[in-house]
Amino acid sequence: MSAPAGSPHPAASSRIPPKLGGAAASGAAAPAGPGPGPHQQNGPAQNQMQVPSGYGLHPQSYIAPSGHYSQGPGKMTSLPLDSQCDDYYSGLYRVPTQNVVTPNTASQQPGAQQMYGSVPPAPHVVGSTLGSFQGAGSSASHLHTSASQPYSSFVNRYNSPAMYSANSSVAAQGFPSTCGHYALSTVSNAAYPSVSYPSLPAGDPYGQQMFTSQNAPTVRPVRDNSFSGPSTAISHPSPLPPPPSQQYHQQQSLSGYSTFAWSASGLPSTQDNLIQNHTSLATANNPTNPVADTLSCSVMQNVQPPKSSPVVSAVLSGASSTRTPPAAGRPVEPLASVARPSELLQQKGMQYGEYVNNQASSAPTPLSSTSDDEEEEEEDEEAGVDSSSTTSSASPMPNSYDALEGGSYPDMLSSSASSPAPDPAPEPDPAPAPAPAAPQPSKMAKPFGYGYPTLQPGYQNATAPLNSGVPPSSPMYSGFQQYAQQYPGMNQLSSSLGGLNLQSSSQPESLRPVNLTQERNILPMTPVWAPVPNLNLDLKKLNCSPDSFRCTLTNIPQTQALLNKAKLPLGLLLHPFRDLTQLPVITSNTIVRCRSCRTYINPFVSFIDQRRWKCNLCYRVNDVPEEFMYNPLTRSYGEPHKRPEVQNPTVEFIASSDYMLRPPQPAVYLFVLDVSHNAVEAGYLTILCQSLLENLDKLPGDSRTRIGFMTFDSTVHFYNLQEGLSQPQMLIVSDIDDVFLPTPDSLLVNLYESKELIKDLLNALPNMFTNTRETHSALGPALQAAFKLMSPTGGRVSVFQTQLPSLGAGLLQSREDPNQRSSTKVVQHLGPATDFYKKLALDCSGQQTAVDLFLLSSQYSDLASLACMSKYSAGCIYYYPSFHYTHNPSQAEKLQKDLKRYLTRKIGFEAVMRIRCTKGLSMHTFHGNFFVRSTDLLSLANINPDAGFAVQLSIEESLTDTSLVCFQTALLYTSSKGERRIRVHTLCLPVVSSLADVYAGADVQASICLLANMAVDRSISSSLSDARDALVNAVVDSLSAYGSTVSNLQHSGLIAPSSLKLFPLYILALLKQKAFRTGTSTRLDDRVYAMCQIKCQPLVHLMKMIHPNLYRVDRLTDEGAIHVNDRVVPQPPLQKLSAEKLTRDGAFLMDCGSVFYIWIGKSCDNNFIEDVLGYPNFASIPQKMTHLPELDTLSSERARSFITWLRDNRPLNPILHVVKDESPAKTEFFQHLIEDRTEAAFSYYEFLLHVQQQICK
């Protein structure tokens, strides 16, 4: 490599691409030799103009001389040539003289392997304990039975209300059982070699009720112990307190708990326990599969692959060769070469001291950062758990990611005592935060909590299997009812829940004709809920939650012709990776799937006899595998229909190694930050670095997590954070035309090994560029570099951009004409200006890398083009218009909160999502951020819990021979813990043959969201006015179709079925939405951002955006209040969005999803102003107020608890604005009053008249 070094560049005039590859191959690039003059010019990265020429001459000089930073960007340096080269490294940062100790991962591996190997093949798993903890958080009751109870009695308990007696000893008992798993596992294996049933099916339903909160504390210590149990077996180093474990063992013997062991997976805490558990998991889960071990090992190896060493050396040598010939001679050891120059010249390092913390003296100590003992995290998730002692293991899914993840691949680092353990603290925190969802547990508990109505096993009685036998045309409910009646349990159930039964009432109600023009208060007082599919009761209960899976028509028309007649859109709205409070996690060796269509077994399949089941999507008859015959819930054999997979519409499987051909990737995060003048001026770096510092430990991931940073202005800067350095090294690449990675393997570093360096960097970053005068932004090259950096592993790239990219590839011009902002005619430039970002996104998607964009800009930044980088790589987009950290504190606060959520929320890597539906239906168009890889497969480089998707469906074949259709979404992803998981949602809907039924089942919110998605597509591919027309036509067509076919009454008014009564209102709201409005001044970026949000927000959030909720808050009472987490949350009625509702003596809260407004009327009650806002009277309220003070008054408390409740569980943290009646900000508020007339748009009543007129045409 070094041979040519030192020789003058062969072809000075010709351009030699400074690619890594090129450099490596030729070695010619390296030779800069003591450079001639031009070389030097090249050096100063700041001088962009010179780059091209200098570059041609001396490729090696891309790396800017270190000096320039210290000297300030603006200045041209004229360093003597030769010294410049030498300076490069030393100048940049002082390199520690002591040799870098790289953690010898390789040596540890064998150890780790052995550990795995030695694990007893217990099928057991870790997660079970987890579940129980979660359970602890929730409500008190519980049915826990002691382990020793005979199972049968246990079963009974499920059905009888009596069982919910509090049992204080539950926790203790439950735990032991887990422990028992370990011991027993071997036994179980012997008995039934193939069955390992780690997850708890029933458990989650019950979990909520199982443990009292008091139990929680006691449980915790126990848990640790229980884990240690296995660890001892494995000879893990963790201390094992003897008493508890003994207890467990006793318990286990007591329980006489049968041969099977299972456990819930999903331990909320990451720490050692996890790791140990994982260890056991890995082996346990695949007792038969030796691959697991090897796999995990390979993973480790991959963690730090000896990256193309020749390349590295070449580059390095390229940089340093001239100065230190010896370094060039050592191809394989980049580190060494780096160090060398530093020795030579340390004086330069001093200059850099200002931005880099001077830590040169302190030896990097990788080990010190976190101790292994940190397991005591407080995890408060409420989640149920099963009584593991009694039956199966299911782990209700807690919100927190950790809990989700069993995390199967122990990292060698963590397993060795010396290495920093992943910080436990991070996970528990995020969990409660993102999805407190307090009301949910109670809601959820109900359906699950009672008994287990299941599909009848076909073999137990003669009743026909679900899909067959019911005459298609007849309402299937009756059929099912019958069915249910044969089971006494069912009867009981249905009678007890009779109030909920909509069978009789729903039909008339949702079909009741409503005369829209006469109905003045069309908006209900309470939030609109999703319609419940008209299924029989037990199916209804087994159906997927509308929050994750919704169809625009809950009654599927039989034929396309019928659908066409109804003129309603047919499609699905998905929120597949939603934070769930409970989720059964199933670990078994074989995941039961249909052999032909690969559908996962689900609650809606029918069992033909004990050994066979019929797929509900393709109707193929499949065999029930032996393993599936055992039901861990009842601990009995031969009841496959009671397995958790068949009992829950949403389950998560831990995929075996069959589902991965490469080892699961580690969590890799790369931050690409704009540091141009504009960015520094806006001041986002401070906020970002602060948030990162705070949340560094909470980043989802395991001990393999890697992180990297890049900054860019007119050049691209990399940061070498390799463990062992005393300070972060900044490497500057000024050749933006052909950007390359200076040291490919030390830019993305292990979070835990290099934590100190990372912290140093984050502390230093905000001040490093304070004096920059660089106004250009080379976003394109930076992204290309990021792509190169990420492509070996995949992961997440977070891009922060503050202006229009102005240099290099992907540069953009301003396309917005401010005069056209309020044009009613044509809105142009909604599509991308260049394909660069799209292509880049596709490349990224191919390498499993997602790009998330944070756009913080005060001017037009062409979001339409920039957004492509996220759209096609399954990223997400955040936009902060006119962001400034001091001038616009509310945006700054929003950024801060969003970042907190963004950094700590769950994340899934290298995901694919496949949506299947019953034969006869087909899906055609998808909406959301992803790449469509085949007609039903979405490729998602990353999946995050805030991403929503939509799919349009068509009916290809008539569905006359079936009475039910099912949809199944399977999301396969790699958790941040390095586990392959499959989350499966199944939705079942009835098929109807009459138009009236179709209307009766219309889900107006889902329809609106789907239409909004379609309209976005239309406005980009065609034009905005087309899209608007299409929206209006949608409502005109459907209402006229309804009027002409279903309601025979000839009213003069506009008639809609009750299910669609809000349709025109929502359409009007859409037309007035930022994305689609015309005539009102809308900045292009705002409009495009609104479109992006429509495409990728899940339904719940999207609806708030489209149609905000308005509440009157000056007279909150406890009437109808709900209790959440010991807080009383008042539930004021919804007001319609019209100024007529705003009375001057009131205060109103508007919830727009991403922003809250509190409008204070002029003559608002002073008591309210004083008690809630903390000001004596209206006049003294400041113009900009974004917080409610914490006052010790009842009304303040109510208002705050109401707002907090609204804020909970939002992906976009809403900022509160207090708007005074006369303040200029009130236009913001008033534009959301969509029922009112504006200068450019109809009022609601006018719109109705317009629609009516169109219908009559």
Add this chain to the structure above:
Amino acid sequence: MNISIHPCSWPYSTSACSLQLTIIAFDELRTDFKNPIDQCNPVHARERLRNIERICFLLRKLVLPEYSIHSLFCIMFLCAQEWLTLGLNVPLLFYHFWRYFHCPADSSELAYDPPVVMNADTLSYCQKEAWCKLAFYLLSFFYYLYCMIYTLVSS
């Protein structure tokens, strides 16, 4: 008659060939491995994506030649004053013009956009379009052949 029809056979076959290629390409696009394990494989993902991009690129390359050959023919028919034949071709000509100029707003690419092409409706539309045009080209090829022979024989 002679003048215009004689040379048409070979370019027509190229045109038809490109259509054939298009159809094969779409078929390839549509075919994906049903094997779920393969689906989940990131390596496969990359290959698949490259495939899609490659095919789209190929398709885009085919578009312009096809359109230009067809319009060339129309011009030749015009010169030869073959009004009937021209009349048969004009609808397709207009369709081509529409296709060519009515590309999605602001996109520099003609059609066959990798992220969109896999949407089932886009895909099936493109496929149907290709089949129809193939049929049209084949029929017109034989028609021209017939005309040519007819003129040769009659003159």
